Amino acid sequence: MQWYKIFTxxxxxxxxxxxxxxxxxxxxxxxxxxxxxxxxxxxxxxxVMAFRLLSKDKTAAIFSMFEIEEQEExxxxxxxxxxxxxxSEMTPDDxxxxxxxxxxxxxxxxxxxxxxxxxxxxxxxLNYPPSSAGRIMTPEYVDLxxxxxxxxxxxxxxxxxxxxxxxxxxxxxxKTRKLIGVASxxxxxxxxxxxxxxxxxxxxxxxxxxxxxxxxxxxMFQKYDLLSLPVVDSENRLVGIITVDxxxxxxxxxxxxxxxxxxxxxxxxxEYLRTGFFxxxxxxxxxxxxxxxxxxxTASVLQSYxxxxxxxxxxxxxxxxxxxxxxNTGSQAxxxxxxxxxxxxxxxxxxxxxxxxxxxxxxxxxSILSLVAGGRxxxxxxxxxxAVVVGVSIIAVIVTGNLAGALLPLFFRLIKxxxxxxxxxxxxxxxxxxxxxxxxxxxxxxxxx
Amino acid sequence: MQWYKIFTxxxxxxxxxxxxxxxxxxxxxxxxxxxxxxxxxxxxxxxVMAFRLLSKDKTAAIFSMFEIEEQEExxxxxxxxxxxxxxSEMTPDDxxxxxxxxxxxxxxxxxxxxxxxxxxxxxxxLNYPPSSAGRIMTPEYVDLxxxxxxxxxxxxxxxxxxxxxxxxxxxxxxKTRKLIGVASxxxxxxxxxxxxxxxxxxxxxxxxxxxxxxxxxxxMFQKYDLLSLPVVDSENRLVGIITVDxxxxxxxxxxxxxxxxxxxxxxxxxEYLRTGFFxxxxxxxxxxxxxxxxxxxTASVLQSYxxxxxxxxxxxxxxxxxxxxxxNTGSQAxxxxxxxxxxxxxxxxxxxxxxxxxxxxxxxxxSILSLVAGGRxxxxxxxxxxAVVVGVSIIAVIVTGNLAGALLPLFFRLIKxxxxxxxxxxxxxxxxxxxxxxxxxxxxxxxxx
Numbered sequence: 001m002q003w004y005k006i007f008t009x010x011x012x013x014x015x016x017x018x019x020x021x022x023x024x025x026x027x028x029x030x031x032x033x034x035x036x037x038x039x040x041x042x043x044x045x046x047x048v049m050a051f052r053l054l055s056k057d058k059t060a061a062i063f064s065m066f067e068i069e070e071q072e073e074x075x076x077x078x079x080x081x082x083x084x085x086x087x088s089e090m091t092p093d094d095x096x097x098x099x100x101x102x103x104x105x106x107x108x109x110x111x112x113x114x115x116x117x118x119x120x121x122x123x124x125x126l127n128y129p130p131s132s133a134g135r136i137m138t139p140e141y142v143d144l145x146x147x148x149x150x151x152x153x154x155x156x157x158x159x160x161x162x163x164x165x166x167x168x169x170x171x172x173x174x175k176t177r178k179l180i181g182v183a184s185x186x187x188x189x190x191x192x193x194x195x196x197x198x199x200x201x202x203x204x205x206x207x208x209x210x211x212x213x214x215x216x217x218x219x220m221f222q223k224y225d226l227l228s229l230p231v232v233d234s235e236n237r238l239v240g241i242i243t244v245d246x247x248x249x250x251x252x253x254x255x256x257x258x259x260x261x262x263x264x265x266x267x268x269x270x271e272y273l274r275t276g277f278f279x280x281x282x283x284x285x286x287x288x289x290x291x292x293x294x295x296x297x298t299a300s301v302l303q304s305y306x307x308x309x310x311x312x313x314x315x316x317x318x319x320x321x322x323x324x325x326x327x328n329t330g331s332q333a334x335x336x337x338x339x340x341x342x343x344x345x346x347x348x349x350x351x352x353x354x355x356x357x358x359x360x361x362x363x364x365x366x367s368i369l370s371l372v373a374g375g376r377x378x379x380x381x382x383x384x385x386x387a388v389v390v391g392v393s394i395i396a397v398i399v400t401g402n403l404a405g406a407l408l409p410l411f412f413r414l415i416k417x418x419x420x421x422x423x424x425x426x427x428x429x430x431x432x433x434x435x436x437x438x439x440x441x442x443x444x445x446x447x448x449x
Numbered sequence: 450m451q452w453y454k455i456f457t458x459x460x461x462x463x464x465x466x467x468x469x470x471x472x473x474x475x476x477x478x479x480x481x482x483x484x485x486x487x488x489x490x491x492x493x494x495x496x497v498m499a500f501r502l503l504s505k506d507k508t509a510a511i512f513s514m515f516e517i518e519e520q521e522e523x524x525x526x527x528x529x530x531x532x533x534x535x536x537s538e539m540t541p542d543d544x545x546x547x548x549x550x551x552x553x554x555x556x557x558x559x560x561x562x563x564x565x566x567x568x569x570x571x572x573x574x575l576n577y578p579p580s581s582a583g584r585i586m587t588p589e590y591v592d593l594x595x596x597x598x599x600x601x602x603x604x605x606x607x608x609x610x611x612x613x614x615x616x617x618x619x620x621x622x623x624k625t626r627k628l629i630g631v632a633s634x635x636x637x638x639x640x641x642x643x644x645x646x647x648x649x650x651x652x653x654x655x656x657x658x659x660x661x662x663x664x665x666x667x668x669m670f671q672k673y674d675l676l677s678l679p680v681v682d683s684e685n686r687l688v689g690i691i692t693v694d695x696x697x698x699x700x701x702x703x704x705x706x707x708x709x710x711x712x713x714x715x716x717x718x719x720e721y722l723r724t725g726f727f728x729x730x731x732x733x734x735x736x737x738x739x740x741x742x743x744x745x746x747t748a749s750v751l752q753s754y755x756x757x758x759x760x761x762x763x764x765x766x767x768x769x770x771x772x773x774x775x776x777n778t779g780s781q782a783x784x785x786x787x788x789x790x791x792x793x794x795x796x797x798x799x800x801x802x803x804x805x806x807x808x809x810x811x812x813x814x815x816s817i818l819s820l821v822a823g824g825r826x827x828x829x830x831x832x833x834x835x836a837v838v839v840g841v842s843i844i845a846v847i848v849t850g851n852l853a854g855a856l857l858p859l860f861f862r863l864i865k866x867x868x869x870x871x872x873x874x875x876x877x878x879x880x881x882x883x884x885x886x887x888x889x890x891x892x893x894x895x896x897x898x
Contacts, residue, residue, distance in 0.1 A: 031653065033672045158639060167635055168617050168676075185634060186616055190607060204480065222701060223482045225694040227617075227676065244693050245674035248700065252671060255704030256788055262711050263784025263873055264777060272789040273799060277806065281813050284781050291777050292818055296825055298769035303829065306762055313759050320747035320772060320881045328713055328740050328874040332733050335712025339705055340721040350722060357726065364730050369741055376745055380752065424712055424873035425777040432769045 011038055015046065024053035032062045040070075048077045060089030067274065068101045075110075084113030091165060092118075093138040093246060096125040100135065133217050134210035136250065137231045137240030142170040144183060144197050151193035157185070166243050169228045172201045177237040179205060179230055207232050210239060214250050219344040221247045257420070258342055262335060264291065264423040287425070294429040298436055305440040308449060314381050315443060318373075318390050323435040325369055325394055326401035327428035333358055333405030334427050338419050341409060351410050358406040362399035370394045389446050393439045400438065401431040460487055464495065473502030481511045489519075497526045509538030516723060517550045524559075533562030540614060541567075542587040542695060545574040549584065582666050583659035585699065586680045586689030591619040593632060593646050600642035606634070615692050618677045621650045626686040628654055628679055656681050659688060663699045668793040670696045706869070707791055711784060713740065713872040736874070743878040747885055754889040757898060763830050764892060767822075767839050772884040774818055774843055775850035776877035782807055782854030783876050787868050790858060800859050807855040808848065815847035838895050842888045849887065850880040 014023045027035045027050070035054075039047055039062070051074075054062060063071060063086050075083055087095060087110060099107050099122065107126070111119050121139060128134025142164050144153050153170070161167050170188070172181035181201030191200045207230045208217055220229055221244060229247075231240045260266075266283040302309070309316050337354065340346035346354070374391030378384060405427050409419035443449065463472045476484045476499070484503075488496050488511070500523075503511060512520060512535050524532055536544060536559060548556050548571065556575070560568050570588060577583025591613050593602050602619070610616050619637070621630035630650030640649045656679045657666055669678055670693060678696075680689045709715075715732040751758070758765050786803065789795035795803070823840030827833060854876050858868035892898065 029653065031655070031673055033674075154638070161635060161639060185638075186610060189603070189634075189638070190610060204478065206480070222697050224480055225482075227693070244676070244697070248671050248693070248697060251697065251700050251704070252792065255700070255708070256792065259704070259708055259711065259788050260784050262708060263780045265781050265784055271792075271794040272785055273795060273802065277809070280785075281810060284778075284810075285814055285817055288774065288777055288781070288814060288818060289821060292770065292774050292821055295770040295773040298773070299766045299825070299829065302766040302769070303763075306766070309765060310759070310762050313755055313762075314752075316758060316765050316768075317748045317751040317755070319765075319769065320751070320885070321741065321744040323769060324744045324747070324874075324878060324881060325737065325741055327877065328737055329733075331712045331872075331874050332714050332737070335709050335714055336721055336729075339708050343701065343705065343720075345720040346722060353722065360726070361730060361733075365734055365737060368734055369737055372738060372741055376748070380748065423780075424877075425773075425780050428776065428873075428877060429773060432773060436769070 011041075015042060018046070020046070020049050020053055023050060027053070028055055028058075032058060032065050035062050036065045044073075044077055047074070051078070057089075060086050060091075064090055064094040064098075067271065068098055069274070071098050072102065080113065083110065088114050088118045091138055091140065092121050092125055093136055093165075093242075095122055096135055099126055100130065128210055131214050132210060133208045133212045133214065133231045133242060134240070136214055136217070136246055137210070137242045138165045139240045140165045141228075141230070141238075141241040142167050143238065144170050144172045144201075146172050146174065146180060146196070146198040146201070148197045149193065150188055150191045150195045150197065150200065153183070153188055153197050154193075157188070165241065166228050169226075169241075171205075171230050171238055171241070172197055173238050179207060179232055179236060179238045181205060182230070205230060208242075209234070215254060215342065215344075217242055218247055218251050218254065222251075254342065258338065261418070261420040262338070262423050264288075264425040287423070291425050291429050294426075295432065297433040301433060301436040301440070305436075308440060308443065311449060312386075312443075312447075314383065314386055315389075315439075317381070318377060318386075319436065319439070321373060322390065322394055322397055322439055323428075323432045325373065326397035326431040326435045327424075328401075329362065329365055329398045330401035330405030330427040330431050331424035333361075333402045334409055334422050334424065337406050337409045338422060341413060341419050348410060348413055351407075354406050354410065355403075358402050359399065362402035363395065365402065366395035366398035369398060385447055389439075389443050392446065393435075393442045396438050396442065397431065397435040400434055401427070404430055404434070460490075464491060467495070469495070469498050469502055472499060476502070477504055477507075481507060481514050484511050485514045493522075493526055496523070500527070506538075509535050509540075513539055513543040516720065517547055518723070520547050521551065529562065532559065537563050537567045540587055540589065541570050541574055542585055542614075542691075544571055545584055548575060549579065577659055580663050581659060582657045582661045582663065582680045582691060583689070585663055585666070585695055586659070586691045587614045588689045589614045590677075590679070590687075590690040591616050592687065593619050593621045593650075595621050595623065595629060595645070595647040595650070597646045598642065599637055599640045599644045599646065599649065602632070602637055602646050603642075606637070614690065615677050618675075618690075620654075620679050620687055620690070621646055622687050628656060628681055628685060628687045630654060631679070654679060657691075658683070664703060664791065664793075666691055667696055667700050667703065671700075703791065707787065710867070710869040711787070711872050713737075713874040736872070740874050740878050743875075744881065746882040750882060750885040750889070754885075757889060757892065760898060761835075761892075761896075763832065763835055764838075764888075766830070767826060767835075768885065768888070770822060771839065771843055771846055771888055772877075772881045774822065775846035775880040775884045776873075777850075778811065778814055778847045779850035779854030779876040779880050780873035782810075782851045783858055783871050783873065786855050786858045787871065790862060790868050797859060797862055800856075803855050803859065804852075807851050811848035811851035812844065814851065815844035818847060819843045834896055838888075838892050841895065842884075842891045845887050845891065846880065846884040849883055850876065853879055853883070 039050055042050055111122060140163055142157055157167050168185045170183050171179060174180050181203050182205045183201040187200045206220055206224050210231055210233055228241045228243045230238055233239050264287040266286055370391040373394050374387045377390045378387035408422045412419045488499055491499055560571060589612055591606055606616050617634045619632050623629050630652050631654045632650040636649045655669055655673050659680055659682055677690045677692045679687055682688050713736040715735055819840040822843050823836045826839045827836035857871045861868045
């Protein structure tokens with residue numbers, strides 16, 4: 001329930017009357033995420049003023065909950081010492097998320113505002129590859145030693161809790177900081193105080209390397225129902241953890257990214273209404289022009305078969321139906337394969353199963369559609385020849401479209417490109433060209449024109 | 450890291466030699482999710498045998514991790530008393546997930562195998578609407594009273610922990626079971642033992658109603674970074690909680706569902722390679738036939754303009770390019786709007802902003818594409834008339850396609866249908882028909898034929 005909405009009228013009034021002090025009393029009792037919603041309603045200048053009224057410990061948390069673009073905008077309005085304060089109070093993973101979007105020169109300036117220790121942490125995290133586990137992890141985890149008594153472990157947790165991202169899963173490390181076990185707070189509070197940590201820890205720890213992709217991370221969380229996942233360096237030393245709240249964001253982001261790509265929209269993480277018109281137009285026009293140029297080939301194919309079409313104009317009637325059916329089947333195959341690759345349920349080594357399956361599937365789907373379409377053609381032009389040509393062509397076009405849709409994403413994965421680039425419009429455009437060619441060649445051979 | 454993979458050769462050998470006892474020793478040390486991967490490699494009969502060798506407390510957890518279809522299959526092979534045992538050991542939310550997929554007659558029989566109390570719980574959960582918060586919640590939460598001392602609360606947590614889905618967030622209820630606060634285990638272990646629960650609890654609790662949709666639940670988790678979310682009935686009494694691990698599944702499921710719909714594949718939750726050929730063909734053919742029938746109209750439009758086309762065959766060359774560009778733009782708009790609706794960043798009341806924005810966007814994108822396409826047309830047929838006709842038509846078709854893509858999902862939401870049904874192939878098919886009509890009408894008027 002969005003509690004704060006009950007107060008919306010009062011809040012709007014406080015804003016209009018610029019009674020920011022009173023406003024801050026409201027804000028103090030709200031969840032940071034709700035505070036963000038309210039701050040968004042303020043003019044930039046008021047927003048900065050309101051920020052000044054927030055309780056100090058909440059400022060960084062609230063700042064972190066804005067979209068990255070909004071954070072950039074806010075930073076421009078803050079005084080330098082305030083920027084430094086907020087950046088050093090932010091959790092290292094939230095800070096990385098912001099810094100990786102900023103130009104290098106700005107990052108350099110901002111890093112100077114951090115205390116040396118925080119600067120060191122920020123630099124290390126920024127050096128991991130984009131979208132890797134290292135980029136989304138935080139070094140703020142609870143570590144325990146194997147020979148600690150449970151009571152000692154609990155004291156250690158209590159003492160360090162305020163600075164930690166989570167205390168519900170603690171990681172046990174040896175003297176060289178190698179990860180050797182995991183103990184949940186549940187195990188710890190259910191154990192006897194004098195037991196040793198090594199007695200209650202689990203030795204089978206699921207972990208990722210700093211360089212693993214965030215999609216791998218998301219799939220691990222889902223498979224093992226984790227609350228957090230440790231991240232180790234190349235020598236198996238524990239360097240950070242990833243928490244489930246960040247993974248939820250990753251899953252949504254990756255899903256949004258793949259979804260938009262399916263519709264041939266260049267990746268945009270921002271929200272629709274908060275993305276500028278020209279920015280969004282820019283993200284759309286690139287693919288549209290690429291696809292248009294691909295579509296030029298349809299005009300060339302048609303032009304080269306102009307004589308054939310002129311001699312039998314009825315042929316032209318069924319072109320959109322034919323290429324449409326092929327494009328639709330190909331889009332289906334592409335979505336199935338792309339999603340299975342993304343959720344980790346399909347990998348490249350299954351390519352031959354996909355191939356066999358989708359040839360059969362194309363024949364099966366094509367045969368059914370061929371009967372429906374052939375019937376429609378005969379009914380409208382009363383020419384059995386054209387009906388047979390369209391019927392046969394539709395099977396051929398559907399088998400081709402289906403295979404293109406299924407294999408192209410696998411091919412993209414093979415050459416290390418993102419399979420999700422194979423959008424429905426891309427498949428449709430490819431099938432349009434191939435389909436026309438198939439149609440006219442089948443016509444020529446079957447009708448001997 | 451998938452530890453068990455190191456042992457794969459040994460495990461395969463044990464399976465071949467049917468040394469299931471030794472196998473069970475392996476399995477005992479594995480995470481349930483890894484055990485599931487190994488059991489999948491066994492023949493059905495061996496699988497049932499292996500299940501018998503699992504430690505009792507793990508059986509239900511492992512069983513729950515199979516896909517629903519696999520669980521159904523397994524149940525058929527188990528003895529009746531074993532089925533009863535597993536079902537009553539399953540967490541209520543996992544059990545609901547299985548039961549809701551089974552035919553009513555089977556559910557009735559299975560419920561008889563449960564002890565009365567569990568049967569009661571199962572019945573209550575099954576009565577909530579599909580995909581609602583009630584369906585995915587579990588009643589196994591920790592509840593505290595406001596006047597409990599923190600030490601008492603901690604004792605209560607320790608005593609009841611084994612039966613609870615999570616102990617990291619505890620909910621404070623009054624005498625009528627109304628939800629009045631929330632206390633995290635972190636707050637509890639950091640507090641003084643003699644403090645009262647009401648002193649440390651937060652009164653602003655985020656919660657959902659049993660009837661709220663799971664998409665609302667997922668968006669709440671993401672906004673507020675929750676580990677669990679309480680579910681209340683119509684009288685605000687606490688009836689269950691939803692935990693983040695289940696939400697991660699919900700987010701993936703909803704994303705998969707929307708993604709597949711975008712490619713015109715009927716919702717299928719199962720994994721690609723584990724879905725039967727005919728089942729998958731069935732899920733694909735329905736939409737393909739619907740779209741094919743929609744495409745019939747393109748043939749009708751073309752037929753009615755046959756004379757125009759015959760007199761100027763060059764007109765036909767540019768049909769796929771023209772309708773393609775419109776379909777692509779429409780697909781882009783539809784994906785943007787559908788995803789924004791799903792992630793809660795856009796709601797119906799924004800329709801007029803979408804309308805204004807997408808008209809302008811259509812004109813902008815259409816103008817650019819019109820120049821590119823018009824140039825291409827002039828270059829290939831050297832006819833300024835046709836080039837102008839195609840150029841003007843492309844703007845009109847793109848504006849139409851873009852608006853259809855943007856507004857149809859909103860219209861579907863308005864009439865309480867799922868906006869994600871507006872797939873790229875559906876938009877393409879609609880734009881094909883409309884585009885042809887627009888093209889020929891513009892031709893007739895501009896060229897006076």
